[in-house]
Amino acid sequence: MSDRLLAVTESVCPVCLRTVAAQRVATGDDVYLHKRCPEHGAFKTIVWRGLETYFQWGERGSRAAAPPVTETPVERGCPHDCGICPEHRQHSCCVLLEVTQRCNLRCPVCFASAEREDSDPDIAEIEAWLRLLQRHGSPVNIQLSGGEPTVRDDLPEIVARCRMLGFDFVQLNTNGLRLAKEAGYAKQLADAGLDCVFLQFDGVSDGVYRRIRGANLLAVKKTAIMRCADAGLGVVLVPTLVPGVNVGEIGNILAFALARVPAVRAVHFQPVSYFGRYPAAPADRDRITLPEVMRELERQTDGMVQASDFAPGSAENAYCSFSGKFFVGGNGRLHAAAAPGGGCGDSSSGCGCGLPAADDAAQRARRVVAGQWAAEAAEAASPDTPGIGIASFEAFLANHRHSFSISGMAFQDAWNLDLERLRECFIHVVSPDRRVIPFCAYNLTSASGEPLYRRPHHECALA
Amino acid sequence: MTEKNAAGPELACAKCQQALVLGKVKASYLGNSFEVDLLRCPGCGFVYVPEALALGKMLQVEQALEDK
Structure with a gap:
């Protein structure tokens, strides 16, 4: 099969993380990232299976916009100067605050868990992060993340602090354990001003949870969703898709979500990416790319959802995401709405907690509804x-x-990292040293598990 | 109709001190109007929206209209 050069870009060597030239190359119907490190040799990784959508997504073009404030100078080149540097090409839209590195699960693929409570940033530090983001000018959505944020007893206070400082969309990234087990907890968070729960939701069978998370969690997820519904918190289901584990459950995950509308507002799929220690490069068969997720959605819903219902996200690089907006008919079936588009927050592609802007507004309106x-x-x-x-x-x-909404976002790791995409990333993380770092750069680790930015004991293999 | 007992006729307008009475009220949002029966003040026209309604069906209608 002959190769066809589609574009030139840059990446990193997965062994030493130095920046190297890279090419996007079509082989048959598949697109691969090719790159060569002068010291560690050549690497080739699948990035997109399906040339037709590759070209469609490319047609959207770049939505690049210079960040209003940059804090780190360009010295070594992307991705080594993050903080944000003047060569970054997108504003912060959704910013993750990692409020703890502790966790109440012991996932086989994740290293977060056993740290002491006193390793958590205190509220004053979190407030300093928020003030840093305020200085960056443009409004951002806050996602409280970790570790598992709910292990902190002062989480409602953190939510309230975000709201107090003027961040009007606060979402929680959680495994749902505490929401399920502690009656009244969801309401406590809602009362503090939480808008939305980004719930890890890998499948509709316990086998999937045992494989990915090391525990039977389906009942926990169901209870967590019920508690959120009672508290008026919108829920976005977030499956991490792992080939051979839960790709076959995509249709059932969607059906599960639709049976719980309007409590469940969206499903946001995240193909697995490989952060952490990998002595051998992950095989291409261990990766599922975005067009495959769209095709599986069509196949596993018997065509209720069509691959053609989806479009690239709004402001991020087109190849980072897909999103589609639908209406739920009286018969519980989905009907495609207008094609997504517009600015940050209109899309369900990872900004705005997978919620369209209208829902964002609706959530805020919850507090002032009578007056409106x-x-x-x-x-x-x-x-x-x-x-x-x-x-x-x-x-x-x-x-x-x-x-x-149905959407998907492909995070990048040391093998498939495309710096053109990274420069347009709008999902950022505040690091402990108070820098604002694009998500995929922050989580990037070499094949030996050496992080580019994150400290080693914070490694996590699943995005 | 779940508010029938909670929103009893003993409620009075804080401004006019008049007892609220049931009446047809047109509620409008984003260009859509709904005729509903709610308690209102015969003096100043103040309309009482029970909290459960404001945070329940009324919110759902609002979200639905915003979703359009």
Whole structure:
């Protein structure tokens, strides 16, 4: 099969992490990233299976925009100057705050867990991070992440602090254990101002959870969703897709989500990426690329969802994501809505917690709903009416179709890292030394597990 | 109709001191109007929206309209 050069870019050597030239090359219908390190040789990794969508996604073009504030000078070149440097080409949109490195699960693939409580940043430090983000000017969504953020008893206070400092969309990335086990916890977080729960949700069978997370968690996930629904918290299900483990459950995950609308607002798929120690390069068969996720969605829903319903995300590099907006019909089936697009937050591609902007606004409105409604007298009172009547609301709701988002985001690791994509990354992390670092650079580790930015004991193999 | 008992006729308008009475009210949001029966003040027209309604069906309607 003949190779065809599609584009030149840059990457890193997965062994020594030095920046190297790279090419996107089509072989048959597949796109590979080719690169060569003068010291450690040649590497080739699958990045996109499906030339038709590769070209479609490329048509969207770049939405590059210079960050309003940069704090680190360009010295060694991308990705070695993060913080953010002037060569970055996208604003922060969603910023992760890792409020702890501790966790209440022991995933076989993850190294986070056993640290002491006193390793957590205190509230004053988290406030310093928030003030740093305020100085960056443009408003950002906050995602509280970890570790498992809910191991901190002061999490509601952290949420409230975010809101107090003017961050008006706060989401929680969680495994759901505490939400499920502690009645009233979801409401506590909602009362503190939390908007949305980004719930790790890898499948609809316990076998999947045992493989990926080392425990039977399906019942926990169901309870967590129920508790969020009761507390009025929107939920986005976030499956990490691992070939040979849960790719066959994509359709069932979607069906599970649709049965729980409107509590569940979206499903956001994340193909597995390989952070941590890998003596041998992960095989291409251990990777699933975004077009395959779209095709599986079509196949596993018998065409209810079509691959053609999806488009690239909004402001990030086109090849980082796909997203589609749907309506849930009265029969529980999905119907494609208008094609996604527009600015940051309109997309479900990882910004805005997988929620379209309208839902974001709706969540905020929860706190002020009565004040937003204009009410006026229609006619004189009829004293013989037996009680308040809201039949018109009920009739409207019965006919209304809820909106629902399906999206996917491909994180990058040392093998498939494309610096053109990294420079347009809008999901950032505040590091312990108070720098703002693009997500995939922050989590990048060499094949031996040596991190580019993160300290070794914070390694995690799953995004 | 779940608010029938909670929103009893003993409620009075804080401004006018008049007892609230049931009446037809047109609630509008984002260009859509709904006619509902709610308690209102015969003096100033103040409309009482029970919390459960504001955070329940009314919020759902609002979200639905925003989703359009």
